[in-house]
Amino acid sequence: MQQKTDKIKPSEKILTTAFECLSTRGYANVSMRNIAKEAGVALSQLTYYYKNKEKLFIEVINMMTVQYLHEIEKNLESVMGEKEKLASLVRFFKELIRNKPKLLKLFIDFIAQALWIPSFREQLNSLFTELTQIIEENLLTDPKTKKKYLEYSPKTVAKLILGALLGTSIQIVLGSDRDSAFESLNLAESLLN
Amino acid sequence: MQQKTDKIKPSEKILTTAFECLSTRGYANVSMRNIAKEAGVALSQLTYYYKNKEKLFIEVINMMTVQYLHEIEKNLESVMGEKEKLASLVRFFKELIRNKPKLLKLFIDFIAQALWIPSFREQLNSLFTELTQIIEENLLTDPKTKKKYLEYSPKTVAKLILGALLGTSIQIVLGSDRDSAFESLNLAESLLN
DNA sequence: TTATTGGTCGTACGTACGTCCGAATTCTAT
DNA sequence: ATAGAATTCGGACGTACGTACGACCAATAA
Numbered sequence: 001m002q003q004k005t006d007k008i009k010p011s012e013k014i015l016t017t018a019f020e021c022l023s024t025r026g027y028a029n030v031s032m033r034n035i036a037k038e039a040g041v042a043l044s045q046l047t048y049y050y051k052n053k054e055k056l057f058i059e060v061i062n063m064m065t066v067q068y069l070h071e072i073e074k075n076l077e078s079v080m081g082e083k084e085k086l087a088s089l090v091r092f093f094k095e096l097i098r099n100k101p102k103l104l105k106l107f108i109d110f111i112a113q114a115l116w117i118p119s120f121r122e123q124l125n126s127l128f129t130e131l132t133q134i135i136e137e138n139l140l141t142d143p144k145t146k147k148k149y150l151e152y153s154p155k156t157v158a159k160l161i162l163g164a165l166l167g168t169s170i171q172i173v174l175g176s177d178r179d180s181a182f183e184s185l186n187l188a189e190s191l192l193n
Numbered sequence: 194m195q196q197k198t199d200k201i202k203p204s205e206k207i208l209t210t211a212f213e214c215l216s217t218r219g220y221a222n223v224s225m226r227n228i229a230k231e232a233g234v235a236l237s238q239l240t241y242y243y244k245n246k247e248k249l250f251i252e253v254i255n256m257m258t259v260q261y262l263h264e265i266e267k268n269l270e271s272v273m274g275e276k277e278k279l280a281s282l283v284r285f286f287k288e289l290i291r292n293k294p295k296l297l298k299l300f301i302d303f304i305a306q307a308l309w310i311p312s313f314r315e316q317l318n319s320l321f322t323e324l325t326q327i328i329e330e331n332l333l334t335d336p337k338t339k340k341k342y343l344e345y346s347p348k349t350v351a352k353l354i355l356g357a358l359l360g361t362s363i364q365i366v367l368g369s370d371r372d373s374a375f376e377s378l379n380l381a382e383s384l385l386n
Numbered sequence: 387t388t389a390t391t392g393g394t395c396g397t398a399c400g401t402a403c404g405t406c407c408g409a410a411t412t413c414t415a416t
Numbered sequence: 417a418t419a420g421a422a423t424t425c426g427g428a429c430g431t432a433c434g435t436a437c438g439a440c441c442a443a444t445a446a
Contacts, residue, residue: 010393010394025309026305026308027221028220028221028309029309031432031433031434032433032435033432033433033434041394041395042394042395042396043395043396043397043434043435044394044395044396044397044435044436044437045393045394045395047434047435047436048392048393048394052434052435053433053434105308108304108305108308109305109308111301111305111363111367112219112301112302112304112305112306113305114367115219115302115366116218116219116221116222121367124367125367125369128364128367128368149380152376152379152380153373153376155373156374156376156377156380157377157380159361159364159373159374159376159377160357160361160377160381160384162360162364163356163357163359163360163361163362163363163364163377164353164356164357164360164361164381165360166356166359166360166363166364167356167357167358167359167360167361167363168352168353168356168357168360169356170304170356170359170360171321171352171355171356171359173308174304174308174314174317174318174321175321176318180346180349181349181352183345183346183349183352184349184350184352184353184356186345187342187345187349187350187353188353188357191353191384191385192384203423203424224402224403225403225404225405226402226403226404234424234425235424235425235426236404236405236425236426236427237405237406237407237424237425237426237427238424238425240404240405240406241422241423245404245405246403246404246405
């Protein structure tokens with residue numbers, strides 16, 4: 001029965017357990033020992049595979065970044081027209097908030113850590129850059145769309161879209177009345193159309 | 194010469210020093226001992242006045258909340274017309290980012306802590322509520338303004354504005370190219386007009 | 387068979403943390 | 417002047433942390 005779970009590579013088991021712990025309790029409140037214990041592995045295994053706590057967290061974020069950036073791009077490719085793509089992006093975020101709030105929390109926690117830890121900051125910056133580019137290339141290339149924002153560059157528009165999605169998500173994840181804030185995302189969509 | 198600084202109440206000295214430390218290095222990276230030392234006060238004084246680290250941070254946030262909420266309201270009262278008030282709010286945020294980035298960092302850090310610490314979360318929620326109300330009452334009462342957003346409630350609009358300001362600020366504080374992201378705030382303003 | 391390598395483990399080191407406590411000092415009101 | 421309260425101090429307690437180390441074990445290659 002447990003054959004398969006036993007065959008999981010320890011390094012992967014550590015990684016997924018680390019994600020579970022970090023996204024549930026936060027970087028500052030999770031110790032290497034916690035992760036080791038929960039993964040059913042010796043503490044020193046974490047050092048062996050990931051060197052230290054900082055690098056382990058970076059790997060966790062990396063894993064999530066790769067996975068979800070792909071998912072976003074797949075989502076955007078699956079519909080035609082920039083209006084529809086925007087709708088699709090908003091829908092993606094709403095589903096993320098509803099179904100994977102832990103992922104959002106992990107991400108917000110990571111942002112805060114990036115304030116003080118240079119290696120995190122670097123990684124976060126490249127994530128922001130990639131996200132902005134995806135938005136730019138998918139939602140803002142049509143001349144018709146461009147005209148609407150006249151003097152503003154696509155990059156500026158993309159950053160605002162990302163900012164609004166991020167800021168609203170934060171309010172939702174942390175706030176009490178979830179549904180009222182969801183409405184804000186709908187409004188964002190219609191304002192941009 | 195130092196008469197005046199010596200006369201500062203220790204509790205206040207602790208509070209301002211705590212702000213300085215927290216906004217420079219972050220909640221997780223600042224110890225009670227750090228603050229005590231920097232404030233020139235015995236460690237146990239922090240416990241005496243603020244009970245524990247959590248409550249001390251809450252007091253710091255409280256101080257900042259009171260001060261800057263007042264400042265925002267004062268700012269909004271000083272101009273007439275909802276368009277102008279929106280412009281004034283955006284200007285306020287831009288100046289905040291430019292002149293008091295440490296305050297922004299403190300705030301972002303606080304948001305992340307609020308993910309895991311219930312007392313922080315409570316305080317953050319009431320701060321969000323107050324901010325939303327200020328926006329609602331100052332920028333969204335004019336019937337002319339209301340019409341623009343048709344089916345959306347003022348609260349929803351207010352939350353989006355707050356979200357966009359917050360999300361964009363985060364990108365600016367953490368990002369490398371500050372000026373390009375400032376543009377996003379200008380765009381936000383014109384989109385809402 | 388033996389030697390080498392990669393993986394696994396338990397443990398220990400040094401340090402830092404938040405909190406607590408009892409004694410000393412200063413202030414205040416009678 | 418003095419009792420009592422408020423303040424200040426240094427130090428200690430127990431715990432938790434990230435990291436490092438050296439000993440095993442299993443598989444592989446010569």
